[in-house]
Amino acid sequence: MLANKPVFTWIHNLMKKMNTEIACIRLGNVNIISVTCPTIACEFLRKHDADFASRPLTMATGIISSGYVTIAIVPFGEQWKKMRRIFVNDLFSPLRHQWLQDKRKEEADNIMFYVYNKCKNVNDDGLVNVRNVAQHYCCNVTRKLIFNTRYFGKGREDGGPGLEEEEHVNISFVLLKHVYAFSASDYIPWLGLLDLDGHKSKVKNGMKIMKKYHDPIVEDRIKQWKVGSKSVQGDLLDVLISLKDVNNDPMLTPKEIKALTIELMLGGADNPSNAVECALAEMINHPEILQRATEEVDNVVGKARLVQESDVSNLNYTKASVREAFRLHPVVPFNPPHVSAKDTVVGNYFIPKGSHVMLSRQGLGQNPRVWNEPHKFNPERHMKNDEPMIALSEPDLKLISFGTGRRGCPAVTLGTTMTVMLLARMLHAFTWSAPPNVSTINLAKSENGVLLKDPLVLLAKPRLAAQLYYR
Numbered sequence: 466m467l468a469n470k471p472v473f474t475w476i477h478n479l480m481k482k483m484n485t486e487i488a489c490i491r492l493g494n495v496n497i498i499s500v501t502c503p504t505i506a507c508e509f510l511r512k513h514d515a516d517f518a519s520r521p522l523t524m525a526t527g528i529i530s531s532g533y534v535t536i537a538i539v540p541f542g543e544q545w546k547k548m549r550r551i552f553v554n555d556l557f558s559p560l561r562h563q564w565l566q567d568k569r570k571e572e573a574d575n576i577m578f579y580v581y582n583k584c585k586n587v588n589d590d591g592l593v594n595v596r597n598v599a600q601h602y603c604c605n606v607t608r609k610l611i612f613n614t615r616y617f618g619k620g621r622e623d624g625g626p627g628l629e630e631e632e633h634v635n636i637s638f639v640l641l642k643h644v645y646a647f648s649a650s651d652y653i654p655w656l657g658l659l660d661l662d663g664h665k666s667k668v669k670n671g672m673k674i675m676k677k678y679h680d681p682i683v684e685d686r687i688k689q690w691k692v693g694s695k696s697v698q699g700d701l702l703d704v705l706i707s708l709k710d711v712n713n714d715p716m717l718t719p720k721e722i723k724a725l726t727i728e729l730m731l732g733g734a735d736n737p738s739n740a741v742e743c744a745l746a747e748m749i750n751h752p753e754i755l756q757r758a759t760e761e762v763d764n765v766v767g768k769a770r771l772v773q774e775s776d777v778s779n780l781n782y783t784k785a786s787v788r789e790a791f792r793l794h795p796v797v798p799f800n801p802p803h804v805s806a807k808d809t810v811v812g813n814y815f816i817p818k819g820s821h822v823m824l825s826r827q828g829l830g831q832n833p834r835v836w837n838e839p840h841k842f843n844p845e846r847h848m849k850n851d852e853p854m855i856a857l858s859e860p861d862l863k864l865i866s867f868g869t870g871r872r873g874c875p876a877v878t879l880g881t882t883m884t885v886m887l888l889a890r891m892l893h894a895f896t897w898s899a900p901p902n903v904s905t906i907n908l909a910k911s912e913n914g915v916l917l918k919d920p921l922v923l924l925a926k927p928r929l930a931a932q933l934y935y936r
């Protein structure tokens with residue numbers, strides 16, 4: 466493993482060489498079960514879901530979850546059950562989604578204003594860093610939902626990120642990169658003392674920066690509720706603070722609330738932004754797809770207003786393009802590990818207790834047995850005549866979008882809304898083209914991750930009336 470980095474490429478190459486869609490690789494004292502077959506994947510996450518609903522204890526997840534008091538990276542148990550209930554019932558219920566609509570709209574409007582200003586800025590020559598825009602949009606939305614603010618500092622007139630938000634977004638992505646990053650000490654625990662790969666110091670430093678921004682806001686807000694200067698809920702932080710147990714005591718401790726705000730921030734950052742960046746990059750290389758997607762948005766929305774959330778259900782080709790981006794350009798190579806609670810037989814395979822089952826997002830999405838021309842970006846493949854409405858979720862696990870089962874994403878509606886709104890608005894409000902002297906967008910992946918190697922930079926021109934871009 467140490468000699469074959471990145472480890473996910475090594476595992477995928479091994480599986481290809483052995484011509485297998487399930488493999489067990491022993492790393493130190495851990496069995497890693499990698500899966501690229503949707504039928505076997507469904508056996509794990511649907512048929513045997515209850516036996517594979519845990520997560521491993523690792524160096525990074527222990528630090529990021531403040532000692533496993535959160536949800537996404539926490540092993541199965543009472544803490545996870547409590548948090549899961551809160552996520553499903555209190556943070557991401559349909560009613561809550563509606564309650565938060567104005568905040569999402571403010572951020573969708575702001576990002577249009579920001580891109581418009583970038584187009585107009587002579588110093589930028591009309592060039593827009595799409596990765597930057599997409600990442601800031603996602604983090605702005607999440608920051609607004611949790612803390613009711615876009616800016617930690619005084620912000621910027623043009624709608625762009627201030628220095629604080631630059632740091633906040635950068636560090637979120639550093640943490641995400643290290644969550645399940647095959648750190649040597651997770652498999653050979655005594656190596657943790659040495660921090661040979663440097664992961665531990667990066668994660669610790671990342672958390673220090675996140676806490677610098679989050680903790681004072683959480684502490685101040687708890688105080689406001691205590692002294693009664695706040696009594697009406699305005700955002701998700703208020704919701705978390707106001708939750709009560711059966712004895713009418715606070716359901717969550719300050720430590721749990723602080724840790725949850727960080728995990729919420731990370732949950733909303735990478736998947737939507739990467740899908741939009743990659744979909745747009747593919748569309749520039751396939752102008753007929755760009756044209757069809759733009760025509761769809763024009764037909765549904767017209768030119769007299771911006772795309773609204775109520776349009777999302779009618780934007781099937783846009784949603785098919787996002788699904789195709791999830792399939793072909795997953796932001797991480799593997800789904801988070803699912804740990805087996807006991808010895809289990811899945812399909813014909815004996816899976817020992819404690820194994821880390823890792824569904825390969827890359828391998829499932831590009832399995833040649835399942836997908837025709839798997840390396841071609843073709844949204845059409847998701848358009849089925851008998852399905853009037855395309856969804857981004859994929860419970861059959863032919864690709865991984867939100868996963869399925871007990872550990873499936875609890876924020877499907879929010880994730881879908883954020884992703885489709887951003888892509889649809891970008892297509893509708895601007896004409897996009899490659900910068901001068903660039904004939905094709907380079908879709909090569911970065912060496913140690915699966916983001917595109919080069920951030921997508923495109924030429925943008927407004928295509929709607931100027932007043933529509935003003936917040």
Ligand code: HEM
Pocket residue numbers: 536537538549552607729730732733734736737800801865866867868869871872873874875876879880881884
């Ligand atoms: C397009 C957007 C999104 C995609 C594609 C996505 C995808 C996923 C996937 C694949 C999982 C893991 C499923 C598994 O373990 O089998 C997951 C879990 C999770 N996601 Fe999302 N997600 C998105 C948006 C969000 C957002 C916006 C939030 C919150 C702000 C969020 C919060 C979570 C949480 C808390 C879990 C862990 C659930 C658990 O372990 O019980 N996700 N998501």
